[in-house]
Amino acid sequence: MDSLENILTQCQKGEAKAEKALFLRFAPRLFGLCRRYSRDDQEAQDFLQECFLHIFQQLKKFDPDRGGFENWLFRVATNHVLGILRQQGKAPTMIYPENLPESGPDIIQDTIIDQVSDTALLAAIRKLPEGYREVLNLYVFEQWSHRQISFHLGISESTSRSQLTRAKQLLKKILLSTLSTYTHERLA
């Protein structure tokens, strides 16, 4: 039961024990993925459970000859999370003027991310508007190309590029704001 191959074989037969083993093995990492797409941990838990229910259903379609299981797993999970967001109407394909965040300082050093913790970084990512967050996640963490992103989100490649640029700028601004709040709190 320990080897992944055995677990997958048993899962494909619908064995509950194997499904649990698969869940326990991959849930912590998939939870990380879900956290990046969600607004809070409760929503991330929901995403995680929905992802695994979907994965258990789709497991019969997994073909080991076409690639590794982990790649397949994360790909399916990402697509499913995007699908959930779209179903909930939370995946806007365009950014409208009234939703534009305020512009930030011109130059913020990229190295600012070295000054914040993982938790603060995740919190900053979560503060990004939905569209920005999706493009940033897909491009930076899932390493999709802009062409793939435009295909899946139904936006043009130029929109994908501009949203990524904007997302990074806004992320740095949010991090700067976090740092300055932290500094003021310390001063007070």
Added chain:
Amino acid sequence: MSDWLEHQLNKRFEGMEHPFDAEAAWQQLEDRRKKRKRGFAWWWYTGGALLVLLLLGSWALFIQLEKQPESQLNPKNQVITPSLAAPVAAGSDKQKTQSAVFQQPKMTNLLPTSPQQDVFRKRISSQVLEPTLLPEVHAPTPQIIEDIDFLPSPDFVVESSSVLPLLQSIPPKALPGLGSPHSKSSSTPNAWLFAGGYGITQSTTTGALPALASIDGIDHWQTELNYRYFLTDQLWISTGVAYRQFTTRVNAQDTSFRAETQEDQLIQVIQYPDGTSEEIYGPLDVMVREITQRQHWQQHSSLELQLLAGYQADLGTRWHWSFGTGISWGYVLSRQGIGQNPLNPSSWQDLRTLSYRNTTPFRWIGVTDLSFQWSETWGFFLGVQGGWDLSNQWQASSPDIQGGMDQRFKWATGTIGLRFHGF
């Protein structure tokens, strides 16, 4: 990834495991799965129970009709009244005369064998009359045959004394006793309807920013198969499947942003603990929004389940006017691309298959049709259908839809089809 920031971000989160209570999460997942299974089971059981009820109801109705005495069967379109079915010896001369008209020796063997005609034949053959009565035939009582539209005049029958050839010449569709094919007193009340049609699609954009996109309908084809079940003489319910294919033109605006630096802009306001504040000015990177007009085509193919209920008015013996309303729900596959001919998807460039999605929550449908009963088993009909996709209107009411593009499809289709009775 092209820059240092992206590499760093990826590095920070790559392979990161987030500690959480996996056992508890697994338990929650199990609970959710069980709840979902119960939900599915409920729908299956409810659907199955309804189907069983429908079958039992149909069977009970069928049995009831089978067991009814002949004298009570088909009262509306009765051919021979109970008094005629009584023994000849107890009847009047007039009754004997009328029965005798139908008691031609070889007639029953030559009649076609539909269920209605079997009843007709059985009744005739049950009359035992003396051949000597035949010469005494006179004009029958008029009300006896008032519902027999297609039979020749009784006077003519009697006077010509050649009933057999006349009965043989009557086409099956014109045999008496059929009445309205939709009447519950008839034995063929229900119908299969097969139809196809062409129409128009319209769409309006609503929601946050309707100006950013509009959608024009180009064409709309559909074909469908429905089963219409009559609860009473006029009220019906129907269920069936419909396949629709429609093409739309999307006039969209792509939004992109360009960075532009403006000098001496307010960057930050710092609030100090003593209540004072300081404003920091400097160069500000402003994002300029650029809009690009874009037009592309979308082709949608949907397979939908329809549930309708309505009313049918009889406009005489053969013409019927129906109207009803209901819901349609199913799955749609959408493709989009750009090309010279919007009606030829194979010529589209940059063709994309959008995801399958259901037409949640449903479409409202209104139908009306005029049908003509050609024979006892089938007929034609011409209809008009209109539909309204409610799904996006529901989305628009969601607080999370900000920034989304809402669409609302409306279509109207003329249909032509065949209608088969007797099921």
